Amino acid sequence: xxxxxxxxxxxxxxxxxxxxxxxxxxxxxxxxxxxxxxxxxxxxxxxxxxxxxxxxxxxxxxxxxxxxxxxxxxxxxxxxxxxxxxxxxxxxxxxxxxxxxxxxxxxxxxxxxxxxxxxxxxxxxxxxxxxxxxxxxxxxxxxxxxxxxxxxxxxxxxxxxxxxxxxxxxxxxxxxxxxxxxxxxxxxxxxxxxxxxxxxxxxxxxxxxxxxxxxxxxxxxxxxxxxxxxxxxxxxxxxxxxxxxxxxxxxxxxxxxxxxxxxxxxxxxxxxxxxxxxxxxxxxxxxxxxxxxxxxxxxxxxxxxxxxxxxxxxxx
Amino acid sequence: xxxxxxxxxxxxxxxxxxxxxxxxxxxxxxxxxxxxxxxxxxxxxxxxxxxxxxxxxxxxxxxxxxxxxxxxxxxxxxxxxxxxxxxxxxxxxxxxxxxxxxxxxxxxxxxxxxxxxxxxxxxxxxxxxxxxxxxxxxxxxxxxxxxxxxxxxxxxxxxxxxxxxxxxxxxxxxxxxxxxxxxxxxxxxxxxxxxxxxxxxxxxxxxxxxxxxxxxxxxxxxxxxxxxxxxxxxxxxxxxxxxxxxxxxxxxxxxxxxxxxxxxxxxxxxxxxxxxxxxxxxxxxxxxxxxxxxxxxxxxxxxxxxxxxxxxxxxx
Numbered sequence: 001x002x003x004x005x006x007x008x009x010x011x012x013x014x015x016x017x018x019x020x021x022x023x024x025x026x027x028x029x030x031x032x033x034x035x036x037x038x039x040x041x042x043x044x045x046x047x048x049x050x051x052x053x054x055x056x057x058x059x060x061x062x063x064x065x066x067x068x069x070x071x072x073x074x075x076x077x078x079x080x081x082x083x084x085x086x087x088x089x090x091x092x093x094x095x096x097x098x099x100x101x102x103x104x105x106x107x108x109x110x111x112x113x114x115x116x117x118x119x120x121x122x123x124x125x126x127x128x129x130x131x132x133x134x135x136x137x138x139x140x141x142x143x144x145x146x147x148x149x150x151x152x153x154x155x156x157x158x159x160x161x162x163x164x165x166x167x168x169x170x171x172x173x174x175x176x177x178x179x180x181x182x183x184x185x186x187x188x189x190x191x192x193x194x195x196x197x198x199x200x201x202x203x204x205x206x207x208x209x210x211x212x213x214x215x216x217x218x219x220x221x222x223x224x225x226x227x228x229x230x231x232x233x234x235x236x237x238x239x240x241x242x243x244x245x246x247x248x249x250x251x252x253x254x255x256x257x258x259x260x261x262x263x264x265x266x267x268x269x270x271x272x273x274x275x276x277x278x279x280x281x282x283x284x285x286x287x288x289x290x291x292x293x294x295x296x297x298x299x300x301x302x303x304x305x306x307x308x309x310x311x312x313x314x315x316x
Numbered sequence: 317x318x319x320x321x322x323x324x325x326x327x328x329x330x331x332x333x334x335x336x337x338x339x340x341x342x343x344x345x346x347x348x349x350x351x352x353x354x355x356x357x358x359x360x361x362x363x364x365x366x367x368x369x370x371x372x373x374x375x376x377x378x379x380x381x382x383x384x385x386x387x388x389x390x391x392x393x394x395x396x397x398x399x400x401x402x403x404x405x406x407x408x409x410x411x412x413x414x415x416x417x418x419x420x421x422x423x424x425x426x427x428x429x430x431x432x433x434x435x436x437x438x439x440x441x442x443x444x445x446x447x448x449x450x451x452x453x454x455x456x457x458x459x460x461x462x463x464x465x466x467x468x469x470x471x472x473x474x475x476x477x478x479x480x481x482x483x484x485x486x487x488x489x490x491x492x493x494x495x496x497x498x499x500x501x502x503x504x505x506x507x508x509x510x511x512x513x514x515x516x517x518x519x520x521x522x523x524x525x526x527x528x529x530x531x532x533x534x535x536x537x538x539x540x541x542x543x544x545x546x547x548x549x550x551x552x553x554x555x556x557x558x559x560x561x562x563x564x565x566x567x568x569x570x571x572x573x574x575x576x577x578x579x580x581x582x583x584x585x586x587x588x589x590x591x592x593x594x595x596x597x598x599x600x601x602x603x604x605x606x607x608x609x610x611x612x613x614x615x616x617x618x619x620x621x622x623x624x625x626x627x628x629x630x631x632x
Contacts, residue, residue, distance in 0.1 A: 097453070097454075100454060100478070100479050101454075103478070104427055104430070104431060104454070104478055105431065107423065107427060107478065108424070108427035108428065108431055108433065111420055111423060111424035111427070112424065112428070112433070114420070115420060115421065115424055115596075117424065117428070117593075120591075120592070120593045120594070120596070121437075121591075123594070124585060124591070124592045124593075127580045127585040127586070129576075129577035129578055129594045130594060131594045131595060131596050131599075132596065133596070133599050137413070137601070138413075138416060138417075138420070158474075158477060158478060161474060161477060162416070162419070162420055162423065162474060163416050260445075261445035262445055264443045269440060269443040270443070275436075275437075275440070276436070276440045277433075277436045277440075278436070278439070278445045278446055278447045279447060280431075280436070280447050280448065280449070283449050285453070
């Protein structure tokens with residue numbers, strides 16, 4: 001083996017690939033790096049793929065693929081490929097920077113809603129001095145985190161420390177100090193019916209696709225607020241607009257959409273109860289991602305256990 | 317002594333006094349309660365005053381006054397009275413609800429700025445999908461808390477837990493895990509020059525009046541952001557506008573103003589870099605305030621020590 005025997009293919013938009021190239025060259029100079037959408041490479045040479053997803057069938061054209069690195073916490077961009085080579089481990093990037101950024105975003109949107117910042121913005125635009133207290137006190141404002149992975153846990157802890165009443169729902173029960181844990185299908189409705197501000201951080205799987213729909217919204221209390229930072233595929237956008245327009249939901253903050261960029265024709269853009277951000281809640285840090293790839297490849301080569309390998313039956 | 321021997325005068329706007337009357341009647345039914353601006357009462361009968369401040373000379377007309385309760389953490393509304401009867405202890409309301417509300421407000425305004433929510437709001441209004449990462453990473457974003465009392469400490473801790481680089485400045489040095497402490501006049505400049513987001517939670521005293529001025533702003537790094545949740549008297553509004561317009565400061569979030577309500581003619585209302593809220597960062601909870609008054613009166617009567625008595629030489 002020579003020092004040039006490791007070939008990494010970047011399966012990400014070119015702007016992303018460019019942001020990765022510099023730290024990768026510095027941190028893992030022994031890697032030969034190609035960008036899928038730009039460079040020429042031999043499919044047989046590719047050892048590793050790093051990216052956000054791949055077109056159906058693409059990965060199966062790489063006969064010597066050893067590992068696939070998902071740059072985001074969500075792996076639906078890879079698992080939506082029916083030809084995904086399941087003998088190849090798919091590894092999720094679970095990163096302090098990423099979960100920190102997601103946590104900040106969640107805390108921000110909860111506080112904008114709870115502290116009525118939108119109303120103050122409108123009042124400011126009209127030079128109106130209109131003091132208002134939050135409609136209910138903090139400890140009676142119930143946050144519900146749908147998905148208690150790394151990000152859901154962190155966000156729940158920070159909101160708990162700000163004195164909100166925080167609960168979470170996940171497949172299996174979790175023990176988190178000060179955060180009530182609901183688990184499994186049977187406890188979804190009790191969880192929703194006690195949730196004033198719902199935060200979706202679920203992985204996108206066939207089970208969770210379209211979970212934010214009319215039926216779920218109807219179980220939330222009157223004036224509930226919805227924050228989706230997971231995937232556009234979780235949300236039935238038409239159902240959300242209906243529940244907002246009927247007056248049942250008081251608002252929503254959305255970072256992810258069924259189609260991204262969100263088409264100009266989408267009624268979400270101008271809905272007075274909706275905050276739109278362009279998929280910015282969490283962005284992987286290129287340097288941290290480079291370190292993770294280098295270290296994981298080293299572990300793979302020395303046959304050590306690798307963290308955050310996706311369970312194909314669970315889908316995350 | 318009969319059960320009617322305790323007379324409390326509410327020296328607060330009538331709307332505030334009305335919010336206090338119900339919990340006070342329930343929690344301290346033995347108190348005889350009068351509202352200064354509405355009820356007839358004999359000055360000699362007044363044992364205690366509860367309020368946000370008093371006109372110069374007013375308190376000195378109450379010959380049997382035993383304690384003055386300041387409903388807010390800031391006591392400048394009382395201390396600005398040159399005839400304040402200094403033999404009467406002035407007690408500050410230091411309340412979990414109040415410091416919690418202030419902390420939420422500070423975290424909210426820090427995150428709106430750091431996560432560029434205003435730019436996303438503008439982009440949404442134009443249906444523009446423009447992903448942007450924060451200009452610097454969280455751990456290199458330096459928060460500076462001017463004033464490390466109860467509120468400053470709490471806010472610093474929550475921002476530290478969100479992974480910001482937090483420091484605080486106060487008269488005497490504090491030992492707060494993960495928060496760098498700067499102390500005294502000599503360390504103000506070093507503190508300011510390392511501060512990207514300055515949060516003012518100082519008490520308003522002759523020493524701190526007008527502290528947020530051109531000279532201070534000039535020591536902050538280029539593109540610093542200023543949050544004032546203390547008192548309008550801390551800020552020289554004209555200097556702030558100059559530092560924003562020169563491009564040195566990137567923005568400000570203001571909850572308090574030299575004149576409140578902020579006059580319609582103020583240029584702050586429409587300044588594109590300024591967020592205005594109508595003195596809502598922290599509002600005392602009437603029930604918690606009633607419990608505090610009842611318990612403090614009981615301690616006073618049984619000659620037990622009382623917490624949060626204002627030091628007239630320090631002014632807070």
